[in-house]
Amino acid sequence: MASIPPLGYASTVNRVLEIPEIIELILEFLDLGDNARNALVCKRWSEICLDLLWRKVDNLPRLFSLLAPLHATRDGIYENFDRTLNLDDWRRFGRYARRVRTLTHAEGGEAMRTELYLGQAVFDELARSRTSLSIVPNLHTLHWRSDRLRPSVLFMSTTVRHFSVQLPKFTGQFLFDFFEDIAERMPFLTHLDLSFELPVRNIEGSLVNLFKKLEKLKTVVLPLFCLSSRVFEGLSILPSLGTIQFEYMEQQGRGDERDVQPFSPVLQEGAFPNLWDLSLSADLPDMIRLLNRSYAPTNLTTLYIHMLTPTQPSVISDFLVTVSEVCKQLKKLYLELFVPKNSALPAIDRLSWADLRPLLSFNQLSVFELRLDLALDISQGDIEELAAGWPSLEVLYLNNEPMPLIGGEASPLTLRALIPFAQHCPKLRELGLYLSGSIEDPNSFASTKNGLHLTLEPFRELVKLCVGVSSISEPASVALFLSQLCPLGCEILPGVSWPDGVGVVQVGHPMAQDIQRLSNEWYEKWNEVGRFLPLLTHLRMEERERRRALQEEVEDLRVRCKLLEERASLPTSELDGSCVVL
Structure with a gap:
């Protein structure tokens, strides 16, 4: 028998569904179709759905087909409109164009075959017939990736706050x-x-010159090797x-490393x-000189340094x-050195604690x-000092991805290195270490108290344990040990995150094939640990709960026994004949 909804339930639901923001939150989970x-449901839904349909546009032919049909060639290129645009077309188009907040246009390469390419005649007709300077009057974000830059000017307006563009060569x-x-x-x-x-x-x-005119800039993203001394000085005056x-991604591009060597900007009072x-990207000696100069950026909360050359440990310490x-x-603070493939490396010492x-x-x-x-x-002992002295630590990646054939001996750290972080760093969310993942007895690191095994x-809070290129022998025993330390849901992440073209085994090295084979084996074994770990961790949690209940029961019995012993030690004359409730 169907249950009867509470009195007033229907009216409450109706009132809730009359709130546009709630309807929008629900409809956001649906696809465009x-x-x-x-x-088409009702006027209220129509406005909300049209906003969702046109808020983000990544297909210009779809947008411009609202004005008039587009003529496509056999190659899938939209070379022009089927007819000349008129005022009625633009009035109709305006109902949809005002809803666009983000516009993305990418062409060239694959886009030439995915029917996203617009002929120049399309843009010429738009520029000739438009009824206002802003085709998309409420545009906030514009992404333009094309060798043809001039058409992007059609979408530029004072409302745009975010702009990304790919410049031609x-x-x-x-x-x-x-x-x-x-x-x-x-x-x-x-x-x-x-x-x-x-x-x-x-x-x-x-x-x-461009930076000087954009006084409202809050974020600037450039390719690798493009923050030269002169560019840095130009950015320093922005209030x-x-x-x-910068980004390592291939699509971001890259400049010439010589443009950032040396890095020696001269900053004026009030910089940054x-x-x-x-x-x-800079050499650390250059960064030391910059930070020691007058008007250096001292309010930094995040600093990422891509080191250009291997650096002596004393310089890193300084x-x-x-x-x-x-x-x-x-x-x-992020310090990273990515060595290009097969590059010659200077002789430097290994970094120590x-x-x-x-x-x-x-x-x-x-x-x-x-x-x-390296x-x-x-x-x-160093790890224990580090963890004990840094209780506020939240994320630590301690060179867990050294290049395989450089200093290729096994790591002196074992799984025991994880224990101090678990004991002293309660906020730690991500941890990356280069380990030797071998252990004979999974319980060998546990302690005892009063004869009880603890x-x-x-x-x-740990959610990621990144082992990089750490070695491993027996996945089962490693997973059994980690189940004592890792909370449920913690990921085990092997492998490397080097950008393309760096951090690879030197091809000419006589042991290259062996190292590559071992690295692949370790990667698969760590993945096996990751598959075992959730089940073992769940079992450990149940074991801890049973142990806690048992300890509480033992403590309760100890208190009762002590009470009985105290009563038994009293003289008979002091006993009043009452019962003791335990």
Whole structure:
């Protein structure tokens, strides 16, 4: 028999479904086809669904077909409209264009075969017939990846705040004029993302001039090797700039490493008043000199350094000391060295804990990631000192991905290295270590108290354990040990995160094939640990619960026995004949 809903239930549901924000939250989970049909339900739903359908546009032919049918060639290229556009077309188009907030256009390569390419005649007709300067009047974000930059000007307006663009390989007056368009048509940009594949020295003057005119910029993203001294100086005068970063991704492009060597910008008073997140490629001696100069960016909370060359441990230590003294508010620090394939490496010493000890002098640092070519010279005692002295640690990657054939001996650290972090770092969410994943007795690290076997204290917040290129022998015993430390849901992540073209086994090395084979075997065994671990962790949790209940019961019995012993020791004259309830 069907249950009867409570009195007033239907009216409450109706009132809730009259709230546009709630309807939108529900409809956001549906695909475009479903929302196209939902737009026909009623007027209220129509407005909400049309907003969802056109809020993000990544298909310009679909958008412009609202004006008039597009004529496509056999190659799938839309070369022009079937007819001349008129005022009625633009009035109809306006109902949908005002809803667009994000527009993405990518062409060239694969896009030439996916029917996204628009002929120049289409853009010419749009520019000729439009009834207002802004085709998409409420556009907030514009992504443009095409060698044809001029059509993007049609979508530039004062409402755009985020702009990403792929620049062509050729430079000259055209590129200068395009930068002028950006500054004049989108003066309130807050996020600028530039992708290009050319030396930044070829466009430094135009770039600096563009930055000076975009006073509202908060975030700037550039390709690798493109934050030169001159560009850095140009960015330093922006009053609202908070983030400078680069990307390793191939689609972001890259410049010439020579443009950032040396890195020696000269900053003026008032430089970088709001900069908090800085990512750049530089040699550490250059960074030490920069931070020790007047007007250096001292308000950083996040600092990422892509080291250009292998660096002596003493220089890394000096850098850490300098940063701890200058950047008092720093919370996240990343140091990475990616060695190009088959590159010649200078003879340097391995980094030790003595060189990294300045990390403990940071006031607020909670995230530290270190990636070097050589494995660290670090012991179990060093790990215990690190963990005990850094209780606020949240993320630590301690060079868990050294290059296989460089210092290729096994790591001196075993799984025991995890124990101090579990004991002393209650906020730790991610941990990366280069280990020797071997253990004979999974319970050998557990302690005893009063003759009772005690389990290890598990991590409280750990969600990722990254083992990189760590070796491993027996997956079952390793998984059994980790089940004592890792909380349910913790991922075991083997392998490497090196960018393309770096961090690979040197092809010419006589042991290259053996190392590659061992690395693949270790990777598969760590994945096997990851498959075992959830079940074993769940069983450990049940075991801990039973142990806790047993300990509570034993303690209760101990209290009762003590009470009985105390009563039995009393003289008979003091007993009143009452019963003791246990």
